[in-house]
Amino acid sequence: MSKKLPVTYELYDKDGKARTGKITTPHGEIETPVFMPVGTQATVKGMTPEELEEMGAEIILGNTYHLYLRPGDELVAKFGGLHKFMNWKKPILTDSGGFQVFSLGDLRNIKEEGVYFRSHLDGSKHFISPEKSINIQNNLGSDIVMLFDECPPGMSSKEYLIPSIERTTRWAKRCVEAHKRPDEQGLFAIVQGGIYEDLRDKSLSELSEMDEYFSGYAVGGLAVGEPREDMYRVLDYIVEKLPEDKPRYLMGVGEPLDMLEAVASGIDMMDCVQPSRIGRHGTIFTKYGRLVVKNASYSEDTRPLDEGCDCYVCRNYTRGYIRHLFKAQEILGGRLATYHNLYFLLKLMKDSRTAIKEKRFNEFKAEFEKNYAMGKN
Ligand SMILES: CNc1nc2c(CCNCc3ccccc3)c3nc(N)[nH]c(=O)c3cc2[nH]1
Numbered sequence: 165m166s167k168k169l170p171v172t173y174e175l176y177d178k179d180g181k182a183r184t185g186k187i188t189t190p191h192g193e194i195e196t197p198v199f200m201p202v203g204t205q206a207t208v209k210g211m212t213p214e215e216l217e218e219m220g221a222e223i224i225l226g227n228t229y230h231l232y233l234r235p236g237d238e239l240v241a242k243f244g245g246l247h248k249f250m251n252w253k254k255p256i257l258t259d260s261g262g263f264q265v266f267s268l269g270d271l272r273n274i275k276e277e278g279v280y281f282r283s284h285l286d287g288s289k290h291f292i293s294p295e296k297s298i299n300i301q302n303n304l305g306s307d308i309v310m311l312f313d314e315c316p317p318g319m320s321s322k323e324y325l326i327p328s329i330e331r332t333t334r335w336a337k338r339c340v341e342a343h344k345r346p347d348e349q350g351l352f353a354i355v356q357g358g359i360y361e362d363l364r365d366k367s368l369s370e371l372s373e374m375d376e377y378f379s380g381y382a383v384g385g386l387a388v389g390e391p392r393e394d395m396y397r398v399l400d401y402i403v404e405k406l407p408e409d410k411p412r413y414l415m416g417v418g419e420p421l422d423m424l425e426a427v428a429s430g431i432d433m434m435d436c437v438q439p440s441r442i443g444r445h446g447t448i449f450t451k452y453g454r455l456v457v458k459n460a461s462y463s464e465d466t467r468p469l470d471e472g473c474d475c476y477v478c479r480n481y482t483r484g485y486i487r488h489l490f491k492a493q494e495i496l497g498g499r500l501a502t503y504h505n506l507y508f509l510l511k512l513m514k515d516s517r518t519a520i521k522e523k524r525f526n527e528f529k530a531e532f533e534k535n536y537a538m539g540k541n
């Protein structure tokens with residue numbers, strides 16, 4: 165009899181491969197498909213938990229690598245875990261830190277036992293292993309814990325990928341062994357394999373040996389420099405092979421068009437730093453494509469950022485005012501842009517759920533792509 169997992173999935177409707185459903189976690193339920201705002205250092209930059217709830221965010225991401233380095237996972241545990249520390253009462257997913265070590269830290273080297281690296285903060289030497297990553301995530305108390313994996317660069321060769329996949333599978337076994345709170349924190353596997361279907365099969369079949377321990381499956385190793393069409397091809401191949409009764413998470417994808425492709429292939433969860441990162445620099449998602457609000461052409465523009473948006477920002481402020489805030493380097497500028505960008509992606513997922521329920525997702529996706537490509541702002 166397999167143990168009851170702390171994170172479960174219920175399928176609602178299907179429209180082709182696209183699907184809607186509900187994820188149940190110890191900190192509440194999540195309607196899918198869902199976009200997950202990223203909160204790297206125990207905050208979704210510039211947003212309060214109340215604003216995140218108001219805009220419709222259901223789950224946010226935390227980061228093992230960053231929180232281990234600062235303020236320290238043991239310290240966060242002393243505050244009762246990440247939920248209490250940052251006053252976020254809904255679900256939290258934490259990434260395992262491997263990806264951030266490769267992309268942020270000054271990578272020393274990857275060994276069987278784990279990864280030696282230098283902190284991007286002060287250059288101090290550190291070591292993170294599967295056991296260490298799980299231990300940190302147990303201290304943070306997230307609802308969803310990611311396996312410690314290696315995410316190879318997008319165009320890695322098969323010669324590099326095959327041993328990497330096999331090590332990541334050995335690391336997965338060590339993560340399962342090290343997990344101290346399997347009935348409170350759900351473990352998600354991460355499928356690797358680059359842009360090769362046969363290697364995706366290899367990774368999935370090795371991880372499936374441990375299926376009873378996994379509450380969900382992530383597709384890793386994408387959105388790391390490979391051509392867009394390769395990402396779509398691999399997604400369309402592997403997603404439908406993941407268990408139908410568990411959540412499917414595509415890591416690191418948050419461009420509107422890519423999100424709709426992912427939903428079309430059967431993905432339930434996505435995350436991306438982009439909306440807040442580009443928002444803080446004045447790039448705005450709109451129905452008709454991206455808009456750079458600092459451009460002089462918007463100085464007397466009395467329209468909202470996005471005429472098709474009903475968010476708090478678009479109901480109360482104009483392009484001209486937000487442009488002024490950026491030009492004056494006022495903090496409120498980045499905050500309003502971030503709020504709108506996050507809302508835009510959350511609403512895109514909400515509208516996708518409705519379209520799938522009404523069996524018109526393909527038409528919805530085509531309509532969005534047509535408008536987004538117009539670039540008229
Ligand atoms: C942008 N493209 C991309 N991102 C990827 C990530 C990180 C996902 N974002 C997590 C995060 C959490 C908190 C704060 C910031 C980020 C991956 N993570 C893991 N563990 N494995 C991957 O293969 C992998 C592949 C990715 N591709």
Ligand SMILES: [Zn+2]
Nearest residue numbers: 473475478504
């Ligand atoms: Zn808006």
